[in-house]
Amino acid sequence: MNKPDRAEKVAKNYISQYDSTNLYVNKEYAYSLFMQFKYVEAIPLYEKLIAQGFDNFESNFILGLCYEDLPDNEKALKHYQKAVQFKNDNATCLFHLALIEKSFCMxxxxxxxxNQSLEVSLPKDRALRTYKWLADLHFQHNRYADAARDFELCTLxxxxxxxxxxxxxxxxxxASKNKLxxxxxxxxFLANANRLEDxxxxxxxxxxxKEQLKQ
Incomplete structure (x- = not known):
């Protein structure tokens, strides 16, 4: 079952003709829908799988992604939180959880x-975006020294x-009075400012x- 569309057909055929209660076939069916971005169809299947015992990291993480795409951030938050309880070292799940929490001003x-997502995985593009979001959050809370550190890490x-x-x-x-x-x-900045497009x-x-350097 390598191709999602074929996996969907095979699983759907088995369920309709032989056994609609087979949890493992239902799991393959749900996953094939998810892999084809058929999130609305996948959601009730994963909710049913969880109710039937497949209450694990994979089911909750996938449901979180599906609900985030709708978007239904409240349900996405619920399932990301639960997924992290099952597995707290998945950088992608932690990253999405943090994004949803940010949308709720948590x-x-x-x-x-x-920070936890950075600790377990640090691809440069994600690290850059994450430190920018952290800098924004720290700035909003007047934590200028922390924001400065975040922007400094962006340069790396x-x-x-x-x-x-x-x-x-x-x-x-x-702002944090660190003149050096x-x-x-x-x-x-001045050494590289000529590279700015605007x-x-x-x-x-x-x-x-230049004025600030004179002060």
Missing amino acids: DSLSMAHF YDEEDNPLNHYNAAQMFI KAKQHLQM KKEAAQLISKA
Whole structure:
């Protein structure tokens, strides 16, 4: 059963002709629907599987993804939370849980799960996006030193080396009264600011950065 559409046909045929109660065939049927992005059809099957004993990481994680896509974030949150109870070292599940928590302004939990997802897996593009979200959350809560650290980490994970990471880090270090770090990132920003595509914005930021270096 390598192709999802074929797996769906085989499982559906077996269920209709032979045994509609076979949990393992129903599981294959549900998974084949999920793999074809037929989330609305997959949801009731996975809910039934859970009720019949397949209450595990896979069932809850897949339901979380399905509900998030609808979107029904309340149900997605419920199943992501349960999935993490079964397995707390899956970076993708932790990442999605943190996103849903962020949408509900559950900021402390969201930050904790973003960090946990980074600890178990650190692909650069996800690390970059995660640290940007963390920086945003820390900034909203006036935790400027933490936001500065997050933006500084963005400079390590951004393969395109966006100068704005240095600019943002500098602003947060200024807000947290770390003049040495602020100066370092302002200098790094100015050294690379010519790479910014928006020349009007670049001119404004360069002017501001130069003024800040004089202070």
